[in-house]
Amino acid sequence: MSVKLRLTIMSFLEFAVWGAYLTSMGNYLGSVGLGPKIGLFYAMQGIVSIFMPAIMGIVADRWIPVQRLLGLNHLFAAIFMFATGYYGMTAGDNVDFATIFTLYSFSVAFFMPTIALSNSTAYTILKQNNLDTIKAFPPIRTMGTVGFIVAMLFVNFFGTKDGSFGFNFSSDPTFLSFQSNYYQFLVSGVLGIILFFFSFVLPKCEINKSGEKQTLSDALGFKAFALFKDKKMAIFFIFSMLLGVSLQITNGYANPFISLFKEMPNYSNTWGANNANALISLSQVSETLCILLIPFFLKRFGIKIVMLMAMVGWVLRFGLFGLGDPGSGVWMFILSMIVYGIAFDFFNVSGSLYVDKETDKNIRSSAQGVFMMMTNGFGATIGMLVAQYIVNHFVFSHTDLDQQLEGWRISWFIFAGYALVVTILFAIIFKYKHDPKAIENISH
Structure with missing residues (x-):
């Protein structure tokens, strides 16, 4: 498998993890009585983005190769995303805000840094293979948006009807799409686990050995x-x-x-x-x-x-x-x-x-x-x-x-x-x- 293809798959999965719930989570929260709290869930993404990417960047520079840290962050994010979905499944319509918000917050705290880590991984691997980042990276990043779209469409068209799973492309109001329930979190968790394992087939990135360390x-x-x-x-x-x-x-x-x-x-x-x-x-x-x-x-x-x-x-x-x-x-x-x-x-x-x-x-x-x-x-x-x-x-x-x-x-x-x-x-x-x-x- 070529370097470009591996990075393309990485980018596809990176944003598919996000696309599985980012645009549909508000729909689910509203269905379980947490509509008035939707803003807090999305605001948390901004809050963790202020400091978590910087902290993980230092870890990648000093101790853990960036492609490995990318996989580990996705592992922890997936575990907490699974926990979010599982709690939603067991709680039904009686979802407690504090519980689901805490689980979700831990998940996005580990996920948000992966956006920068995936970019760093791609840049590092491309340079190690003497490839022009300006020419090679845009098509790789574009496939990330494609991954986001595919995940969105999957949770939209896949769901349950009469107790069985399947796709529905019509406007059948009796079809329960994943976009309106906790399954979207489980889909995101599965994709995150896949990316964790996939990170092991990415080329190894060297840790920065320069004497000038970033504070x-x-x-x-x-x-x-x-x-x-x-x-x-x-x-x-x-x-x-x-x-x-x-x-x-x-x-x-x-x-x-x-x-x-x-x-x-x-x-x-x-x-x-x-x-x-x-x-x-x-x-x-x-x-x-x-x-x-x-x-x-x-x-x-x-x-x-x-x-x-x-x-x-x-x-x-x-x-x-x-x-x-x-x-x-x-x-x-x-x-x-x-x-x-x-x-x-x-x-x-x-x-x-x-x-x-x-x-x-x-x-x-x-x-x-x-x-x-x-x-x-x-x-x-x-x-x-x-x-x-x-x-x-x-x-x-x-x-x-x-x-x-x-x-x-x-x-x-x-x-x-x-x-x-x-x-x-x-x-x-x-x-x-x-x-x-x-x-x-x-x-x-």
Whole structure:
């Protein structure tokens, strides 16, 4: 088996583990009475992302080869994910929040660092085999998104009916899909165990033997916080956090929102209402395709315009959810999924390139760490906690379905309004002069 093929399988499994539950967990939590707590589960991913990747990075640098640590983290994450699913199975409708949240939190604490560890593993192995990382890595990473999509589709279309397991591709409301129950956690656990064993067939990565050891302070990116003294960089990082607020909202709430339509007679037999995860998977398809567009748009329009396009994408992402439905308005849901690729990719990739261009090479890695901390750490955590308050107030405080639907629409419009305000402020405050040659240099 070639090196590239092994890394491709690793990337596929890495994101399949996540895709098995990330977009459907909110649906399950809502079905067992924990709808008002959905935000906490997604916020935990942001909280552990602030410090766990840095700690595991130091472990990989000093003591355990990165490919081995990747496998071990997946093993522990899978054990706790199995425990989460098993507890859900035994508890039925009487799920205790503290118990399931604790088990889930331990699982994501071990899983979130694996995203960085899998990248480090791929880069290290490619370099050890004298392969060009710029050319070889993107196709490998793209298969990670494919793995995410495949896992999403599996938990959407596989489930139970009349006590037997099988696939269902129709809009049969009596079919109990894995996307609405605890089985999604068990699927994630199985995939994690597979990746643990697969890590043993990956080429061995050497531990860093250099005398210069990275401290925890360095790994957390504290050195790069000096960049906040630069007004332009400070503004950029602040807006990164403000936009990061939007990152996890639809992962947590899109599925429960779309699945609500199953309870309404006018929409109960529509394909979209009964296959929310499959509908949402179009977002990941769009994400895969939009990665290919970034070099053209960056060179043609520059980083500021590309990031503004991402911000407008978030406005449309939320606004179309508020306007659409799985019936005659399903086209709005589909369009919302399509613009997600622009909203997510154009922000993350262009932002990362901007940090790379504007920072000194001695603190470039730390600066990237600050960017990720501000977006996926602080921004996403704050976003989910605030979103939870809004959704609880407008949606879960009601029992009437029509009131809940109206509450969902109000919530989506609030999120869209927030994204619009951030877009306008960024356009006014952030100053940047586009230089096509500079973009061309950093993209090579």
